Amino acid sequence: MSEVVTHPGRPGAVGATQPEPTAPFLRACRGLSTPYTPIWFMRQAGRYMEEYRAIRAHHSILEVIRTPELAAEVTLQPIDRFHFDAAIIFADILPPLIGMGLKLDFVKGEGPLIENPLTSTYDIDLLATPPAQETLAPTLDAIRLVVAELSSCNIPLIGFAGAPFTLASYAIEGGSSRSYIKAKTLMYSEPAAWKRLMLKLVTVQADYLLAQAKAGVSALQIFDSWAGSALSQQDYIRFVQPYNRMLFEMVQRAGLPVINFSTGTASYISDVAAGGGDVIGVDWRMPLGWYWQQIGLDKPIQGNLDPVTLLAPWRELKVQIDTVLREAAGRPGHIFNLGHGIFPNTPVENVQRVVDYVHEQTA
Amino acid sequence: MSEVVTHPGRPGAVGATQPEPTAPFLRACRGLSTPYTPIWFMRQAGRYMEEYRAIRAHHSILEVIRTPELAAEVTLQPIDRFHFDAAIIFADILPPLIGMGLKLDFVKGEGPLIENPLTSTYDIDLLATPPAQETLAPTLDAIRLVVAELSSCNIPLIGFAGAPFTLASYAIEGGSSRSYIKAKTLMYSEPAAWKRLMLKLVTVQADYLLAQAKAGVSALQIFDSWAGSALSQQDYIRFVQPYNRMLFEMVQRAGLPVINFSTGTASYISDVAAGGGDVIGVDWRMPLGWYWQQIGLDKPIQGNLDPVTLLAPWRELKVQIDTVLREAAGRPGHIFNLGHGIFPNTPVENVQRVVDYVHEQTA
Numbered sequence: 257m258s259e260v261v262t263h264p265g266r267p268g269a270v271g272a273t274q275p276e277p278t279a280p281f282l283r284a285c286r287g288l289s290t291p292y293t294p295i296w297f298m299r300q301a302g303r304y305m306e307e308y309r310a311i312r313a314h315h316s317i318l319e320v321i322r323t324p325e326l327a328a329e330v331t332l333q334p335i336d337r338f339h340f341d342a343a344i345i346f347a348d349i350l351p352p353l354i355g356m357g358l359k360l361d362f363v364k365g366e367g368p369l370i371e372n373p374l375t376s377t378y379d380i381d382l383l384a385t386p387p388a389q390e391t392l393a394p395t396l397d398a399i400r401l402v403v404a405e406l407s408s409c410n411i412p413l414i415g416f417a418g419a420p421f422t423l424a425s426y427a428i429e430g431g432s433s434r435s436y437i438k439a440k441t442l443m444y445s446e447p448a449a450w451k452r453l454m455l456k457l458v459t460v461q462a463d464y465l466l467a468q469a470k471a472g473v474s475a476l477q478i479f480d481s482w483a484g485s486a487l488s489q490q491d492y493i494r495f496v497q498p499y500n501r502m503l504f505e506m507v508q509r510a511g512l513p514v515i516n517f518s519t520g521t522a523s524y525i526s527d528v529a530a531g532g533g534d535v536i537g538v539d540w541r542m543p544l545g546w547y548w549q550q551i552g553l554d555k556p557i558q559g560n561l562d563p564v565t566l567l568a569p570w571r572e573l574k575v576q577i578d579t580v581l582r583e584a585a586g587r588p589g590h591i592f593n594l595g596h597g598i599f600p601n602t603p604v605e606n607v608q609r610v611v612d613y614v615h616e617q618t619a
Numbered sequence: 620m621s622e623v624v625t626h627p628g629r630p631g632a633v634g635a636t637q638p639e640p641t642a643p644f645l646r647a648c649r650g651l652s653t654p655y656t657p658i659w660f661m662r663q664a665g666r667y668m669e670e671y672r673a674i675r676a677h678h679s680i681l682e683v684i685r686t687p688e689l690a691a692e693v694t695l696q697p698i699d700r701f702h703f704d705a706a707i708i709f710a711d712i713l714p715p716l717i718g719m720g721l722k723l724d725f726v727k728g729e730g731p732l733i734e735n736p737l738t739s740t741y742d743i744d745l746l747a748t749p750p751a752q753e754t755l756a757p758t759l760d761a762i763r764l765v766v767a768e769l770s771s772c773n774i775p776l777i778g779f780a781g782a783p784f785t786l787a788s789y790a791i792e793g794g795s796s797r798s799y800i801k802a803k804t805l806m807y808s809e810p811a812a813w814k815r816l817m818l819k820l821v822t823v824q825a826d827y828l829l830a831q832a833k834a835g836v837s838a839l840q841i842f843d844s845w846a847g848s849a850l851s852q853q854d855y856i857r858f859v860q861p862y863n864r865m866l867f868e869m870v871q872r873a874g875l876p877v878i879n880f881s882t883g884t885a886s887y888i889s890d891v892a893a894g895g896g897d898v899i900g901v902d903w904r905m906p907l908g909w910y911w912q913q914i915g916l917d918k919p920i921q922g923n924l925d926p927v928t929l930l931a932p933w934r935e936l937k938v939q940i941d942t943v944l945r946e947a948a949g950r951p952g953h954i955f956n957l958g959h960g961i962f963p964n965t966p967v968e969n970v971q972r973v974v975d976y977v978h979e980q981t982a
Contacts, residue, residue, distance in 0.1 A: 437927055437962060444931035488903050488925055490942065523885035523905050540851050542886050562851055564800055568807035579853065599800060 274511065277474075279412050281342040285475055285513035285535050287556050287589035293581070293618035294341035295611055296414075298517075299597035300334040301346045304604055307333045317362045321347050327398035328405065335411060337604075338611045341591075342412050342475070343402060345468070347395045349418030349479055352460050353427055355391030356383045366431070373430030374442075377449035385456050388464040396471040403472035412475055415468030419480035419518075420457035420499045421487070427453075436486035443495050454499040462506035469510035476507060477515040477537065480528070484520025484539075492524060497531050504532020515558055519596055525550050540595025544583035556589035561610070563594040566602045570609065577610060581617055637874065640837075642775050644705040648838055648876035648898050650919050650952035656944070656981035657704035658974055659777075661880075662960035663697040664709045667967055670696045680725045684710050690761035691768065698774055700967075701974045705775050705838070706765060708831070710758045712781030712842055715823050716790055718754030719746045729794070736793030737805075740812035748819050751827040759834040766835035775838055778831030782843035782881075783820035783862045784850070790816075799849035806858050817862040825869035832873035839870060840878040840900065843891070847883025847902075855887060860894050867895020878921055882959055888913045903958025907946035919952035924973070926957040929965045933972065940973060944980055 277283055280294040302308055308330055311320060320326045330346040350368050354360050359371035374380055389396065402413050418426075425439035426432075433439070443450045465476050483496050500516075507514055516533025518525075522541045529536045529551040536555055538547040540562035548557050565576040584590040592614050598607070640646055643657040666672055671693055674683060683689045693709040713731050717723050722734035737743055752759065765776050788802035789795075796802070806813045828839050846859050863879075870877055879896025881888075885904045892899045892914040899918055901910040903925035911920050928939040947953040955977050961970070 435927060435962065437930065437964070440925075440927045441930045444928065444935040489905050489909075491925075520883070542852050546852075546886075562803075562854075564798060564803045565807065567800065567804045572807040599798065601800070 277412075279341070279410050279474070281591060282412050282474060282513065284589055284591045285515070285556055287554065289588045291619065292615045293584070293590055293592050295592035295614045296340045296342040296344065297334075297594050297598050297607070298344075300338075300340060300344065300607075301330045302598060303600035304598060304602040304607070305333055305337065306604075307337070317348065318351070318360075321351060322394045324394050324397035324401055327395065328401035331398065331402050331413075332405060334607075335406070338608055339615060340411075340611060342414050343406060344414040344416060344477070345395060345399050345402060345473065347398075347416070349416070349422065349481075350426060351392060351395070352388070352417065352464055353423060355386045355388075356427075356456070356460060358383075358427055368426070368431065370427065370430040373438075374428045374453070377446050377452075380449050380453045380456075383453070383456050385459045385463075388460075388467040392464055392467070396467055399468055399471040399473055413473045414475045414477055414515075415465065415471075415473035416477040416479060417461045417465050417468075419478050419483065419496075420454045420461065420503065421483040421496045422479060422481050423457050423461070424450075424453050425482050425486060433486075436482070440486065440491075443491075450495065454495075455502075458499050458503045458506070462503055465503075465507045466510055469507075469512055473512070475513045475515065476510065477517055478503065478507075478533065480516075480518040480521075484518050484522075484528075489524040489527060492521075493527055497527060500528075500531035508532075513556075517558070522547070529555065535589075535591065537593065538595065544580050544590075545585065546583075548583075548587075553587065554589075556591065557584075558591040558593045560593070560595040563596050563598050563602070566594075566598065566606045566610065570606075573606060573610070574613070577613060577617075581614070586618070640775075642704070642773050642837070644954060645775050645837060645876065647952055647954045648878070648919055650917065652951045654982065655978045656947070656953055656955050658955035658977045659703045659705040659707065660697075660957050660961050660970070661707075663701075663703060663707065663970075664693045665961060666963035667961060667965040667970070668696055668700065669967075670700070680711065681714070681723075684714060685757045687757050687760035687764055690758065691764035694761065694765050694776075695768060697970075698769070701971055702978060703774075703974060705777050706769060707777040707779060707840070708758060708762050708765060708836065710761075710779070712779070712785065712844075713789060714755060714758070715751070715780065715827055716786060718749045718751075719790075719819070719823060721746075721790055731789070731794065733790065733793045736801075737791045737816070740809050740815075743812050743816045743819075746816070746819050748822045748826075751823075751830040755827060755830070759830055762831055762834040762836055776836045777838045777840055777878075778828065778834075778836035779840040779842060780824045780828050780831075782841050782846065782859075783817045783824065783866065784846040784859045785842060785844050786820050786824070787813075787816050788845050788849060796849075799845070803849065803854075806854075813858065817858075818865075821862050821866045821869070825866055828866075828870045829873055832870075832875055836875070838876045838878065839873065840880055841866065841870075841896070843879075843881040843884075847881050847885075847891075852887040852890060855884075856890055860890060863891075863894035871895075876919075880921070885910070892918065898952075898954065900956065901958065907943050907953075908948065909946075911946075911950075916950065917952075919954065920947075921954040921956045923956070923958040926959050926961050926965070929957075929961065929969045929973065933969075936969060936973070937976070940976060940980075944977070949981070 280290040327346045428439040513534040515535040517537030519539040537558040643653040690709045791802040876897040878898040880900030882902040884891045901922040
């Protein structure tokens with residue numbers, strides 16, 4: 257055991273006995289007791305911080321992602337400012353699509369757009385599956401920089417990627433969508449092509465996540481942000497769950513805790529959890545305790561403050577935080593987070609207040 | 620009893636013994652046996668029909684709504700073409716906001732927009748609550764025209780209105796929204812003003828629905844299209860359910876069956892059902908039988924084919940219809956419908972095929 261004890265939570269060989277990590281976030285990921293409830297926020301490096309806006313004033317999102325020094329700097333901004341218990345590498349779920357052959361750009365006010373979305377089964381067959389080391393090297397380099405910076409303070413770094421459905425629907429719709437008509441129509445009309453697309457995405461994403469593990473992250477999160485808005489339970493089970501299961505199984509090889517995050521899946525969260533993951537990340541739709549009952553109390557859980565409540569007066573915000581903490585009931589295996597990404601117009605002082613309050617109340 | 624028997628399902632006095640209706644849709648609304656499962660589609664009068672597009676080529680949505688002859692014609696188009704078991708008056712949930720003082724327009728490609736959305740508690744206090752007879756007379760006139768047309772064929776006409784949360788969030792956001800940040804921030808920050816706004820909307824909507832009943836509709840549907848996307852279960856119970864309960868109670872006076880429709884509320888559908896309604900309209904997210912268990916098998920249910928499946932090949936569409944019918948298990952009290960409005964690019968022949976197939980399979 258002793259050879260890995262110097263960096264708790266770093267990947268060990270498959271099946272190797274792992275030492276108990278000391279960082280509260282990593283302990284919670286394994287359901288171990290923690291001195292207080294660890295907390296981090298999805299999109300914690302973002303526009304609500306003036307330090308971030310200062311960098312974005314001169315660089316596009318893709319420039320920041322593709323410049324390891326900038327990505328590392330932005331990743332560390334919320335760590336320097338707040339007492340978050342984990343950092344998450346600054347990146348986006350969509351860049352792996354670029355390496356596959358899609359022309360992605362982030363258009364101001366419209367979000368990410370794909371110039372050449374998939375419109376036929378032929379387009380799917382043309383998609384490449386290059387290794388992450390070739391196409392996503394700047395993110396892997398940024399991870400190395402951040403890990404070096406964080407090595408002295410016992411703050412773990414999280415790597416992440418999108419789940420196959422979320423990427424597939426983006427690749428087909430070409431942008432954000434309300435009804436996912438094109439993606440679902442392809443799924444229903446061309447089930448064999450759908451399968452080929454999902455398998456290619458599993459290949460690319462597994463390789464990307466394992467490369468992030470190799471570069472030094474201490475945990476991984478897989479975002480299936482869209483499956484829940486798009487699919488019924490029966491379609492989720494038919495068209496998504498088998499591929500998520502493959503991806504989680506392949507990523508297990510890293511020996512790191514993996515968080516399975518989705519939104520809009522409350523009514524079939526147990527099917528989502530059955531797809532894999534050591535920790536289930538849940539949205540804000542239902543009480544945390546309800547989710548925990550659905551997925552099993554032995555499974556660590558991450559969530560689930562509604563990010564809109566960060567814009568509310570403290571009186572109301574406190575009610576909402578207290579509800580999450582009451583629902584968690586002090587059980588080990590709770591990572592406090594939002595139920596979705598933080599909004600750009602969030603007052604920065606509310607973020608500080610929530611982090612400190614959660615630490616105080618649970619210490 | 621005999622004085623109302625000539626038009627089954629027309630409103631009687633409160634507490635009066637009502638005759639059993641003969642129209643399958645109205646029988647299902649009361650949980651009575653039907654010769655086959657009645658079917659209608661939300662937004663069945665819409666852009667997927669060329670007859671509708673021909674009228675819309677010369678008239679805006681608001682013009683059609685405000686011209687009783689046009690609204691009546693459009694309402695009857697799907698009845699003339701398909702064997703639907705109910706008509707629904709052609710209107711929109713938002714026009715009541717115009718009478719309250721909001722400047723609403725339907726902008727091509729963007730949907731409805733409000734020029735002067737509510738931005739302060741003062742704006743809320745300025746909102747008027749005029750009677751529907753003054754501000755929504757064309758819709759009431761259109762109802763009278765359609766009822767006269769349908770009187771010979773025993774096809775009931777449904778009236779409808781939006782639930783308070785859906786209207787409030789539109790009035791505050793000024794258009795469609797992904798996160799409802801403004802509406803929720805007002806709700807959290809100014810709970811007293813939120814209450815005043817919701818009470819005004821309950822007043823206006825109850826009056827509108829009762830006026831539609833008086834004009835001759837045979838059933839009513841209340842659409843809470845947005846509460847589920849916007850709110851957690853606890854916020855729904857605190858900020859929405861009390862007002863829905865008031866509205867359903869006030870509308871009961873009409874003596875008509877009332878359908879309570881919402882989307883994105885699967886995980887707390889029993890709280891939605893507790894708000895009121897004789898029939899619960901459910902979305903496509905979970906199997907119909909699951910919903911029916913949640914709301915109680917003695918309660919009639921409406922749903923729940925995913926409207927995107929109407930764009931799929933018949934092979935897949937049939938699987939999805941069969942699932943809904945298998946889940947309904949032939950119990951009385953099932954009204955077949957989509958789980959959300961039909962999409963404009965739906966092939967018209969698929970609509971015909973679904974209607975006929977459901978009738979054949981359940982006869």
